Structure formats: structure tokens, C-alpha cells
Amino acid sequence: MWYLWLALILMLLFIVASLAVKVVKQYEQGVLFRLGKVIGVRQAGLTVIIPFVDVLNRVSLRIVTMPIQSQGIITRDNVSVDVSAVAYYRIVDAEKSVVAIENVGAAINQIAQTTLRKVVGQHTLDETLSETDRINIDIKTILDVATEDWGVQVTLVELKDIQLPDSMKRAMARQAEAEREKRAKIIAAEGEALAADALGSAADIMMAHPLALQLRNLQTLVELGVDKNSTVVFRAPLMSTIGELGTFLARENNAAAAVAPPTASRDVTPVVNGMPLTTTTPYTTG
Secondary structure, eight states: HHHHHHHHHHHHHHHHHHEEEEOOOOOEEEEEEETTEEEEEEEEEEEEEOOOTTTEEEEEEEEEEEEEEEEEEEEOOOOSEEEEEEEEEESSSSHHHTOSSSSHHHHHHHHHHHHHHHHHHTTHHHHHHHHHHHHHHHHHHHHHHGGGGGGGEEEEEEEEEOOOOOHHHHHHHHHHHHHHHHHHHHHHHHHHHHHHHHHHHHHHHHHHHHHHHHHHHHHHHHHHHHHHHHHOOOOTTTHHHHHHHHHHHHHHHHHHHHOOOOOOOOOOOOEEETEEEEOOOOOOOO
């Protein structure tokens, strides 16, 4: 019978050893209570406690992702929006997180919701949409102050989603369309101003050189004559313009011939746009 008692003793020793030896993981710290009183914080590794006397509470030091559920918030300009966010926090003091508050995760979730409502309610809708970084920093600062006594550090807060009413979405779409139309009209007006300046400069040049205006008229006729089926009717003064142009070209050619060395004489006929200009003697009747 003695071996039965030995087996029983060994079994009791094994049970006591399993209760006395605890393992704290690398990302944890253990808060050790002895008869209900905190006697210290145990780091990662093997820890021996007194069974039925000591209690070891393990606390994770990893960063926790906590979603902040969407809630209806009225902004400073009386617009109702649904805002949701996400917060990241970690425990930096294991003893405070166990002793100072019962459920640190639930407490941070509740205070994060109230802080989100408070901060967003202090801003207008435009500020909420355009200054999310400043809102995130404000929420994080308030949460850091509130959770300092709990041994918690809030590392990051981000607004995740902002839902607008349908009427507000339509109003913003109309506003964006009107803004685009305004920019288009401004660009068109600037183009008209530049074109007017260019036309004014061209008019000044043509006033200083009347022959340039006549050449432009002839160029216009050539452009209109591209279509073989077109018929162009122009006023009689244009014929005098053509005659003056022929006279000018003949004078220029005579001046060039006078400067150049003498060569075999030949008739020079002015040519405009590939067509020779000929002078006609008006026929008069007695």
C-alpha cells in the first residue's frame, strides 16, 4: 500500500507545482496580489507564487485597436452628421490598469465616444471635412489626459467615416458644379481678353502698314476660294487695291533691276498668289 501513498503524494506535489509556477509572456506584465494586496509587478518569464495565497493578473502591453461606433452628431452650424472613428491605445502601467479601473477597455470606449461628440460638435461642417487632422489631435489630447490615471496611453485617433444627409450631399454637389462653371467662365473671359489684346496689336500694325491689310484681304479671298463651289462677291475698291499692289510690286522689281548688273531685257510681270497681274487700258467711247 505504500506505493499508493507515494503516488498520491507525487500527484499532490505536481498539482501544487502547477499552481505555484506561472509564465508571463514577453508582451505581458503580471500584477501579483498577496492576500488581496499588491506586492509587485512581475516581468516576462517564469514566476513562482504561493498557491491559494497569491493571485497573478496578467496584463497585455500590446497596442489595442478600438473602433468607436458611428453616432449622430450636430455640428456647430446645426448640421446632423454620423461620425465614426478608431482609436489605438496601449497600457504603460500594468498596476494602475488593474487597480485604478475595473474594465479599462470599456471605459476608454465610452470616454472616446463622448469626446468624439464633444470635439466634432465644436466645429462646423466644413471644418469637420477639411480639418480632420486637427480634430484627431484634439481627441487624442483629451483622451490622454483622461486616461493617464488609468495607466493607459492613447497612441492614435483617426476619424474613419463621416456620413452626410442626402439633402446636404445634393447641396454640396450643386455648389461644386457652380464652382466649376465659375472657373470655366473666368478662363473663357481671360482667353477673350488675351485675344482682344492680340487683335489690338494686329490692328496697330496694319494701321502703320496699309499694305499689310490689303495682303490680308487677298489671303482671305484665297481661303474663301478653297471651295470650288463658292462664289465671292467683293466691292470695287478691292480692284484698285490689286492694282496698287501690282504697281508696288512693279516698282520694287524695277528698283531691283536698276541695282543689279545689266542683263538681257525681258518683260517683268508681277505675280500675286501664282496669278500674273496685267494692267488694262480702260476703253472709252467718244
